[in-house]
Amino acid sequence: MDQKGIGMNANTSAEPLLKARGLVKRYGKVTALDHCDFDLMPGEILAVIGDNGAGKSSLIKALSGAVQPDEGEITLEGRPVRFASPLDARGHGIECVYQTLAMSPALSIADNMFMGRELRKPGIMGQWFRKLDRPAMEKFAREKLTELGLMTIQNINQAVETLSGGQRQGVAVARAAAFGSKVVILDEPTAALGVKESRRVLELIRDVRSRGIPIILISHNMPHVFEVADRIHIHRLGRRLCVIRPDDYSMSDAVAFMTGAKVPDEVATAA
Amino acid sequence: MDQKGIGMNANTSAEPLLKARGLVKRYGKVTALDHCDFDLMPGEILAVIGDNGAGKSSLIKALSGAVQPDEGEITLEGRPVRFASPLDARGHGIECVYQTLAMSPALSIADNMFMGRELRKPGIMGQWFRKLDRPAMEKFAREKLTELGLMTIQNINQAVETLSGGQRQGVAVARAAAFGSKVVILDEPTAALGVKESRRVLELIRDVRSRGIPIILISHNMPHVFEVADRIHIHRLGRRLCVIRPDDYSMSDAVAFMTGAKVPDEVATAA
Amino acid sequence: MSSDTKTATSYEEGLQGASDKVAEFHEQKTALKRLQHWLHMTPSAVPMIVLVAAIIVFGLLSPNFFKAVTLSTILQQIAIVGILGCAQSLVVLTAGIDLSVGAIAVFSSVLMGQFTFRYGIPAPLAIALGLAAGTAMGFANGWLVARIKLPPFIVTLGTWQIILAANYIYSANETIRSSAIAAEAPALQFWGYSIQPGGVKILYAVFLMVALVAILAYVLRHTAWGRHVYAVGDDPEAAELAGVRTRRVLIQVYALAGLFCAIAGWVMIGRFGSVSPSASTGQLGNIQSITAVVIGGISLFGGRGSIVGMFFGALIVGVFEMGLKMVGTDPQWTFFLIGLLIILAVAVDQWIRKASA
């Protein structure tokens, strides 16, 4: 059974930037992804919503190289890809904020932001002695955090483990937004954030899109989703149930779909 | 400076069930609590809101024995108390869901729910051989999760580490709600939860209150806060800025207070 | 103001009639898959399989191996390591490590012996005092770990040296001879007695080891205290927040480990006949017990594994040592091959777990 996106009026002709077909991921007895499809169009904000345990995180982990799907294929800009690791996916310009944040608690904010792509000093020190350019990294990190309004962070060299939950999430989001070049994936980026900080993240998401970079946003916050998303991928029981546009459906409809209270027309007829 | 709750029309005569005065908690250079006051009235739902890093989690950790404040005092039902540990607080009937959830990843859901208050078999096996009553514990755990609608959990003996973020949070909330006898504290209980699951938690909170047990709810979700809270404690820069009633102020006002955009009248005159 | 409250969550109307269906997934249930799943669910099965395989291989290689005497000899050779392994397992389950197990065992045995022979204390009382002393040494470890919050490795590295040095200084390196003990204080040698069903000798010490393993397996699996030990090893902060008295549990674990070590010390007297302060258990007991624990599949990061696995781990090492020697390898090669075995046994374990995940 091929799950079709519904309500795809625009971009139907355009080729998806990131596409997945028939992804399967099993954890022992649990099947987290059950022949799941996925499409991300160029320049769009795609929200992914679904119940807890529906398999959203598993999906984006498969797309970003953090887990290897058991079956199925992924294409990026039309070319089939297999990401062996997150670094691999990152090399292809896919940047991801995981639900678990992926930070090294004992290292500083700046160290964490540049993990795996550190800046080196110009000249001999950098080239030959591979010396890090700490001032540059710190300056950059400070700027990015300020953009997000995370000014309660008192010291950029603070270890991440001393930050509050929300502060940590802010750092992770800032990292992804700063470095994503083709796709930015955010798994519940505002879950631990306050009102002010959430607002900044939404603005940031729009910013990123305005740079032409598409975004995948997983969120349980319907108002946020309906505010920023161009399309909404509704995930249910390990697979894509349907894709809707926020203008065509109400939040109630979306909630009804994802919880199984209603079945979207197209799926109903297809089934 | 004594911070006064404002807008406390009802219950003004009643003595707070849990009260704190002048709490101070420092982490090295950072002062997370700066002479903070706190009052929880019997039978109420008290929301605590504030920016990320404002010190909300630090406050409830001090109230639940997870950290020892450097200064200040806490009274429970009018009697001064000092909680040396969470177990100590629990002995006084204070049950807490921490932001970090406090679960043992390798242990099962049932083991986690009953950690520290395991049920023993009746008769000799329990009394002399201290044998656990697993069937009873599992049954209870299953019931509590079903109440919360966490039915995607397939196996009550699953290790907690194999649950999705939201499922984990659900287990933690179920634990606190099931065992709290005097006060239930929830630090962002719905942060990782879906729409359906969040709704169940809100219902659960009301349920608990209807059993006469007051609840402290930390949340960044203003609609939820305004929906269920009797009073709202607004936390800013490590201390209580003011306490408002949801009927007296709008969400916009609350947001303005907590982010420092506006100063509540009483505080303004007092300062 | 309640108007915006209502609107804010109005989309939740969509929840009306939400499905309560649990996801159901079709699984291929091949025999292999089922085996793997069983192995995964039964962590001590893996070392057991390695063990059985080893026994069969050595049985084929060496004609004498498959005799009851050989097998009972192996059991009696691992009795001490098995008991020390119980102590070590407890500590490792809390994400600790105890380098002092061997030293405590040796010093306890020396104390039992010297109390009897130097001060003329009746043997049963001397044994009780020795057991208490071992418990006290373990308690000291636990106190340093739980109260002063020192890393277990460093605490027990220190107490290992301290106890061993105290052992030599106190005993003046004097051995108490087997014949003297047999004549004057046979209680010290109790665990060296044996039953001989059908001519095959089985030491009391072997029964003791099996009993201790069984008791500990029960306690860890079926009592609240056992669950707390796992929780403390898994994530001590979470355990503390969840209401476990982590420090008390830690101290109890180390003290109990000390008691087990002292029991091992008593068994040593029975097994070796004499009381010797320079028994190599003092130096090697820690590595041997850790080897058993790890081959048995207990995670050094705490919170995962079973005591029964440790027992099989000890057996595997015992079978290998005996088997290799009977096949006639040179002692240096035996050493070499045991090293390989340690790595291989754990690698096989890892492989099976991975395949079944």
Add this chain to the structure above:
Amino acid sequence: MSSDTKTATSYEEGLQGASDKVAEFHEQKTALKRLQHWLHMTPSAVPMIVLVAAIIVFGLLSPNFFKAVTLSTILQQIAIVGILGCAQSLVVLTAGIDLSVGAIAVFSSVLMGQFTFRYGIPAPLAIALGLAAGTAMGFANGWLVARIKLPPFIVTLGTWQIILAANYIYSANETIRSSAIAAEAPALQFWGYSIQPGGVKILYAVFLMVALVAILAYVLRHTAWGRHVYAVGDDPEAAELAGVRTRRVLIQVYALAGLFCAIAGWVMIGRFGSVSPSASTGQLGNIQSITAVVIGGISLFGGRGSIVGMFFGALIVGVFEMGLKMVGTDPQWTFFLIGLLIILAVAVDQWIRKASA
């Protein structure tokens, strides 16, 4: 449908004019607080203070201690442990442990010697081969840890035995004499040469140790690779997700540790003159280097600590051993006191950290 969207987040109007003020807190800045804060920020300062205190105490206790010769002797005595400590620090920072360091050092030194004397390979080439062999042994450790995902403790416990046994078997327990080396292959003894400013002998080995510590400190602190080592030790999963090639880093760390061990092996030849397969470094090098690492404040759980701390840790042990010897303490009392020292040094460290937190 956008109507409810607007309403849903309408309360965010309250954000208009939100304060951007950062919380400011008044702190009491007493001298003690400031000292504690400085100690907290400078983790290697604590062992340094312990060290200075120890030197002063021994200087008072023993008239001969405070001589340049004594101090240079201490430096030369810790040269090997210091270099092994570098290897151990790297591994421990990744939350691993390397029990095979001493065995790799001894076997590498034996290989260098035997290559020269058994096969007549020119000494510099033999040294290069020995260094390569040490690196290969480390690589094998790393491969097993990173690829097969075996626990480092068990891997290196296995390779420790394997390498040591191979060492005895290959060398046939033969010592190569100092006079033969001096005559035919002086390059092997290079690190045993010394400069003698003002009559005080300082071995090249001491300079080498200091240089290696300095280089490693630089690499760990100021290069991306160094940061990755910390990240891998801190939380390997997070590091992997954040884009660190954890497996590659791990393999590099173990291989580099192997290289350092081989260098230590070369230094052993210089220091002891001869090449001996039964050098006790093979047995004790691991515990000695771990002691230095832990007294130096590197966390055995990975990700925290500095190589300079390890250096002070090695020095502390060296000063204690020498000091106690010169005061004339009985060897068992020395072991006893070193055991106490290990616990005390770490306890003091812990206490300062706690006080300043």
Add this chain to the structure above:
Amino acid sequence: DSACLITKTDTNPFFVKMKEGAQAKASELGIELKSYAGRIDGDHESQVSAIEACIADGAKGILITASDTKAIVDSVQAARDAGLLVIALDTPLDPVDAADATFATDNFKAGELIGQWARATMGDAAAEARIALLDLAISQPSVDVLRDQGFLQGFGVELGDPEKWGDETDPRIVGHEVTSGNEEGGLKAMETLLAKDSDINLVYTINEPAAAGAYEALKAVGRENDVLIVSVDGGCPGVQNVAEGVIGATSQQYPLDMAARGIEAIAAFAKDGTKPAPTEGKDFVDTGVQLVTDKPAEGVESIDSARGAELCWG
């Protein structure tokens, strides 16, 4: 004046007694004695640092039982260059003249004596002997090799390379196992060899604790009376074991004597620079070795356990 005593370990009773002998003599002569030891048998590095500490401390002389007889030579030379008198105790250095003097047991001879005794005692049965060898350690330190090879030579087994044990091809040898020189190791090694061949009737042991362990294993299978155990050391518990029939014969050495004579030599050296001279015809001062047994065999000189007990050192 001060002197240093450096032993292989200080956990082996042999060295404990050696230290007692040195200490007694040192107090008598008014010399300050500082003792050092390795952590384990074969711990060469600790001995090197001990020598360095003695030099730094300005001692007059060093008594050393070297763990690695070849490797220690450089350090000993450094001490002699610094003006210290260095005396090898128990174990000769390689070359012997690396030390100023040597007071030692002839360990090869110690082994040879028990080998000869065993052969004479077994008589014709020696041709079908089933021999178990309980050695010290897999690193094969020199005492380990000397005693083992001496025993085999004395018994009439053809040696392979006399520099190592374990390469003999004589079918009478059941196997070699290592014991760490203590009861625990002796017991385990004996159990293992018995499992391999239950007809063993002659057991060589590196020292008396290992012999005691082997006896326990034999007793456990009821063979304590028909197996011959031989050993080396002559410590008091060992001699008593000879008297009780646990050990058939043991070669007794005299560590107290060695140490006392070593201290005397250092005292003399400190006074007027005289150095001790070696025993006639040998390159070291032989402190003697005697076979202790209550079943003397023809052609092998021995003393009985009563006399052995008078001379013993533990």
